[in-house]
Amino acid sequence: MIETNGLSKTIGEKTIVRPINVSFQGAETVAILGPNGAGKSTFLNMIAGLIKPTSGLISFHGNALKKDDYTLKEKIGFLSHQSFLYDYFTPIENLIFFGRMYKVENVRERAKQLIDEVGLKLFQNEPVRSFSRGMLQRLAIARALIHNPEYLLLDEPHTGLDQQAVSILNEVIKARQKEGVTVLMVTHDFQQVTDTCTRALIMRNGRLVDDLSISELGQDTLDSRYQAVVKSS
Amino acid sequence: MRYFITPALLIALKDLYSEWRTRQVVVTMLIFSALVIVTFSFAFDPTRQAVEALIPGMIWVITVFAGILGLNRSFLSEQKQDQLHGMIVAPADPASIYLGKVIANYVFVFVVQAISIPLLLILFDFQVPGDYGWFLLILFLGTFGFICVGTLLSAVSIQSKSSEMLLPVLLFPLVTPIVIAAVEATRIVLAQDASISEAFSWMQLIVVYDLVFFVAGFLLFEYVLEV
Numbered sequence: 001m002i003e004t005n006g007l008s009k010t011i012g013e014k015t016i017v018r019p020i021n022v023s024f025q026g027a028e029t030v031a032i033l034g035p036n037g038a039g040k041s042t043f044l045n046m047i048a049g050l051i052k053p054t055s056g057l058i059s060f061h062g063n064a065l066k067k068d069d070y071t072l073k074e075k076i077g078f079l080s081h082q083s084f085l086y087d088y089f090t091p092i093e094n095l096i097f098f099g100r101m102y103k104v105e106n107v108r109e110r111a112k113q114l115i116d117e118v119g120l121k122l123f124q125n126e127p128v129r130s131f132s133r134g135m136l137q138r139l140a141i142a143r144a145l146i147h148n149p150e151y152l153l154l155d156e157p158h159t160g161l162d163q164q165a166v167s168i169l170n171e172v173i174k175a176r177q178k179e180g181v182t183v184l185m186v187t188h189d190f191q192q193v194t195d196t197c198t199r200a201l202i203m204r205n206g207r208l209v210d211d212l213s214i215s216e217l218g219q220d221t222l223d224s225r226y227q228a229v230v231k232s233s
Numbered sequence: 234m235r236y237f238i239t240p241a242l243l244i245a246l247k248d249l250y251s252e253w254r255t256r257q258v259v260v261t262m263l264i265f266s267a268l269v270i271v272t273f274s275f276a277f278d279p280t281r282q283a284v285e286a287l288i289p290g291m292i293w294v295i296t297v298f299a300g301i302l303g304l305n306r307s308f309l310s311e312q313k314q315d316q317l318h319g320m321i322v323a324p325a326d327p328a329s330i331y332l333g334k335v336i337a338n339y340v341f342v343f344v345v346q347a348i349s350i351p352l353l354l355i356l357f358d359f360q361v362p363g364d365y366g367w368f369l370l371i372l373f374l375g376t377f378g379f380i381c382v383g384t385l386l387s388a389v390s391i392q393s394k395s396s397e398m399l400l401p402v403l404l405f406p407l408v409t410p411i412v413i414a415a416v417e418a419t420r421i422v423l424a425q426d427a428s429i430s431e432a433f434s435w436m437q438l439i440v441v442y443d444l445v446f447f448v449a450g451f452l453l454f455e456y457v458l459e460v
Contacts, residue, residue, distance in 0.1 A: 048322050052459065067455070070236040070324035084319030086247070086310075088254045100243050101323040103235070143319075 001025055002047065002151060002182060007056035008206075009042050016042045018206040019056060029173060029183040031193040031214070034203035035230055040186040041081070041155050043203065047184065048078040048153050060151065074102055077149030079157055083140035087129035091115050091139050094128060095146050102147035114142035119168055133160035141169060145176075152176055154185040158192050170196050190226070194219040202229050237332070240325035244333025249340060251310065258306050259344055262299035266349035269295050274356055284357045289419035293412055295349050296342060296376055303341045304383040305400055307334055308391040317458070327455035331384060335450070339380045346372065359423075367422045367429055371436060375415030378443040382407050385450040388457045414438040 003023040009016045017039040024030055032040045045051040047058055049065060058065040060072055085094045095111035104110055115124045118138040123131070128139065137160045144152065152173075158166055173183055173196045187193060193200055194214060200222065202210040210229045217225065252258055273291055277283050311317040320330050350372075354361070361368055383404055390399040418435035421427045 050318055050322055068326070070326070073322065073324040076322065078322045080315060080318060082315035082318070084316050085314055086251065086316060087313065088251055093250075097243065097247050098319065098323070101240055101320070101325060103239075103324070 001061055002184070003059045003062075004047070005057045005059075007043070007046060007058060008054050009039070009046060009051060010054045015206055017046070017053075020208045022201065022208060022211070024182050024184065026182055027177055027180045028199055029177050029185065029197045031197040031200040032184060032186045032203060033188070033190075033193070033200055033226060038203040039206040040203050044153050044155055044184060044186050045080075048076060048080075049073060050078070050080075074147060075150040077144040077147065077152045079140055079144040079152075079154045081155055081159075083136045084143060085128050085136065085139060088127055090127055091120055091124050091142070094139065095142060098143050099146045104147050107146075110146060111142075114145055115139075117168070117172065118142045119165065134162055134165055137161055138165055138168070141172065145172070150181060152181050152183045154183065154187075156186055156188070158187060158189045166192065190219055190223055194222060202226060204230055236324055237326045237329045239329075240320075240323070241329040241332035241336065244320070244330060245336035245340075248307075248310075248334070248337035252337075252341065258303045259341055262302050262341065262345045263348060265299050265302060266295045266345055267352075269298070270349065270353050270356060279357055284359050285424060286420075288353065288357065288359055289416050289423055291353060292346075292350060292372070292419060293375070293416050295353075296346060296372075297379060297408065297412060299345050299349075300338070300342045300376075300379055300383060301401055301404065303338055303345075304380075304387045304404075305397050307338055307384060307387045309396070312391060321458060327458055328451040330458075331388070331450050331454040334384045334388075335380055335447075338384055339377065342376055342380060346376065361423060362425050363422075363429075367432070368419070371415060371418045371422060371432070371439070374436065374439045374443060375411060375418075378411045378415075378439055378446060379408055381443060381446040381450050382411075385446070385453065385457065388454065411439060411442050414442070 001023060004020050006019040006021060007017065008019045020043065032044065034040050042051060046053045049067065060075070063072060065072060089097070092111050092115065095114060096107050099107035099111060115121055118141055120135060120138055123135065128136065131139070141157060157169055161169060170192065176183060185197065197214050200212045200214055201208055212222070212225065214222065269291065273287065277287055308317065321327070386403045386407070387400055390396040390403060393399045414435045418432040418439065421432040422429060
């Protein structure tokens with residue numbers, strides 16, 4: 001379970017995220033929606049430990065996230081806007097490096113399995129610098145999964161993916177959900193939200209303005225609800 | 234240790250392997266060193282006295298300026314895809330990133346020294362008098378201090394858009410004491426008639442400097458990452 005209590009972020013005089021209290025149970029796949037500048041990525045980055053909150057607490061299974069809590073960091077998989085991958089390394093070399101950082105056993109086999117899972121087997125020995133945006137994103141997804149995280153934080157994971165890759169990613173998310181992984185996903189893609197998520201949060205101007213159960217809604221209902229919430233006030 | 238030494242070694246090995254693949258940093262540093270050696274060899278009449286006076290300065294000019302070329306690249310390579318953030322979210326002590334970078338940067342400079350200094354000595358027909366051990370010790374201590382400060386400031390300067398210009402501006406005032414001490418200590422051990430005891434006070438200064446900046450790097454690096 002992930003829980004935030006009064007989590008906020010202010011940079012200079014600008015408040016990016018206003019105090020947010022929310023909890024995510026195990027095996028939930030939660031979409032974080034909102035217009036540009038709503039504070040979604042900042043909120044996710046704070047949960048990942050990449051940005052220090054101005055105030056508030058983040059806890060995982062009741063344990064507060066501290067900067068030196070490395071056992072907790074081992075359980076978090078994070079996919080950012082950037083891939084974190086090294087241009088001159090092949091997919092295998094990139095995944096082995098990150099796998100070793102996360103103390104993954106049999107890391108080479110695990111890397112090969114993930115490369116296969118994201119459909120890059122044919123390119124596993126090519127340097128990443130020749131990859132397209134979509135291929136990089138596939139590999140970045142594999143990187144985030146290399147250590148079998150218990151919590152998966154994805155920032156716009158469908159960006160740049162072709163239809164085949166989108167369905168691969170959705171299968172990956174659903175498989176992780178079955179394994180009990182908590183998935184938080186910042187996205188603008190409502191189709192993928194209704195396909196994969198069980199819950200959606202809507203943010204606006206740094207505030208959490210709505211919390212919806214997806215199973216009760218179709219895509220059209222979600223869309224109209226989103227428009228109503230975002231346009232109000 | 235699990236979250237400190239292992240990640241540090243992984244980061245250092247990653248940088249060394251990346252350099253092995255690309256050969257961008259060390260080759261540039263070697264070309265610069267060769268340029269310094271050739272320029273000085275034509276600029277001075279290589280009499281024994283001139284060479285003895287010149288060699289210590291040349292060794293440290295090569296180390297400092299070639300080192301800056303490497304230091305500039307050290308964190309730039311972690312910027313393109315925000316790889317540094319990948320390390321921050323990984324289960325690794327922030328100081329392990331610093332240690333890994335110090336190791337890799339030291340190896341790069343060591344390779345350059347291992348090639349350019351013998352070449353320098355051969356071209357100027359200069360024999361190191363007495364024991365090589367003191368000379369190598371001074372070389373190690375001086376380079377280590379320079380790399381400790383340089384790695385920390387390289388991480389600071391990378392936050393700026395003109396980092397390649399900012400690093401020397403920040404670095405030179407801070408490394409001046411160690412460069413002076415290293416040049417003086419090297420001059421003493423390479424002089425024919427000097428006693429090694431004269432170099433001890435300079436070596437003590439270098440050791441204190443190394444310790445202060447190595448520890449400062451460990452303690453400050455996580456704050457540098459937060460900038």
